[in-house]
Amino acid sequence: MNTISQNLVGYEEAKYKLAQHLQNRKKIKEMYKMKGLEMLDKPELVFSDIQEPKLKPYQASIYQIMKSELTKKGYSDFRYLGQGSSGLVLLAKDSKTNMRYAIKGVQVRDPHGNFDQDIYIQVKREIEILKTCRDSPYVISLLDQFEGQQFSYLVLTECQGTLTQIIERNKNKRLNEISAIKYASDIAQGLYYIHSKSCLLNDLKADNILIDYHGNAVLCDFGTADNQINISGYSINQYMGNILYQAPESLDPAEPFIGKVYHDEYLKLGVSVRQEPSQRGIDFNLISNKHKPLNYDAEFKNFVYHKQLKYIIDGLTNFVPKNRMTIKEALIILKGIISIEFQLDDMLIETIDGNTQQFASSLKNEIEFVKDLSNKFYPI
Numbered sequence: 001m002n003t004i005s006q007n008l009v010g011y012e013e014a015k016y017k018l019a020q021h022l023q024n025r026k027k028i029k030e031m032y033k034m035k036g037l038e039m040l041d042k043p044e045l046v047f048s049d050i051q052e053p054k055l056k057p058y059q060a061s062i063y064q065i066m067k068s069e070l071t072k073k074g075y076s077d078f079r080y081l082g083q084g085s086s087g088l089v090l091l092a093k094d095s096k097t098n099m100r101y102a103i104k105g106v107q108v109r110d111p112h113g114n115f116d117q118d119i120y121i122q123v124k125r126e127i128e129i130l131k132t133c134r135d136s137p138y139v140i141s142l143l144d145q146f147e148g149q150q151f152s153y154l155v156l157t158e159c160q161g162t163l164t165q166i167i168e169r170n171k172n173k174r175l176n177e178i179s180a181i182k183y184a185s186d187i188a189q190g191l192y193y194i195h196s197k198s199c200l201l202n203d204l205k206a207d208n209i210l211i212d213y214h215g216n217a218v219l220c221d222f223g224t225a226d227n228q229i230n231i232s233g234y235s236i237n238q239y240m241g242n243i244l245y246q247a248p249e250s251l252d253p254a255e256p257f258i259g260k261v262y263h264d265e266y267l268k269l270g271v272s273v274r275q276e277p278s279q280r281g282i283d284f285n286l287i288s289n290k291h292k293p294l295n296y297d298a299e300f301k302n303f304v305y306h307k308q309l310k311y312i313i314d315g316l317t318n319f320v321p322k323n324r325m326t327i328k329e330a331l332i333i334l335k336g337i338i339s340i341e342f343q344l345d346d347m348l349i350e351t352i353d354g355n356t357q358q359f360a361s362s363l364k365n366e367i368e369f370v371k372d373l374s375n376k377f378y379p380i
Contacts, residue, residue: 038179040161047077066105069148102158105151123152126222138190140220158370159210177303185334186217192327198228
């Protein structure tokens, strides 16, 4: 009888915490909307309501292989999320716990069993850095990893979408001021945490910035990440990262692919970067060109916080690396603006503990849970 009584108390407490959590999450999103924050505004769907996209033949083939391997590991109810360079990212559920995960599969063996040592080493490095950089709400959480017959799997926290999706749905392909500040603050917190662990992301771009179910930006894709090394100047021979995503001033009209993405994204924000053709070839002579000042358009100059934002942008894009603003300094300014605009109480977004999740998952079959940090969850 005592056990039954304890269970009833547990169920009632779980229902209360669940209702409180959902209510607080709704309050936060309403506050964001009142301030004009641009969000995904996607419905939170259980698996049965998620539609599968039409996949290309080669994607469908990989999808079937991954589903077969993951089924043997106890996962089910798969949905396609996206494609990586050497595999897919799937949404999957542990049917025993109703826990949802984003699972990244990287193909390290072909169907004949031939092993790709280079890709395997890269995956192992990604796993080690994710383990080092876990426990920040602004960095994707690695929850598990294991090997299949053809794929190495990384089990990650599910998010709702990407920053690219928010930007692309706007007619002018720009974020408004408060949205840019909010997501820049989230990104800076993620980068500051990664750097505090002596690691480098090396591939920061809008597609690699996820939006979680609380509306926060989360850094992901550590495929090119690495540990920090002591270097001076530009150290070209030690360059890591994606050549398309170099600093915007690196764009060379003679070689339009280098630095193009960030240069174009700056234009979307109303900031232009002038440069001259360098004829640099493979030696990257552009780095010796004198840095040209940034131009800010009229829309940018009308921002409420244009002085603070100009100070950050000029500081982060200083031509001499050692003179550039630190992420910590940028973060202090951005968090100051956020605290004034939103006055967020961190307790509002507190996640649900393991005991509450266990009780709540048995209350109603339609409740599914996303696992966040260690033994913390939030419901869908």
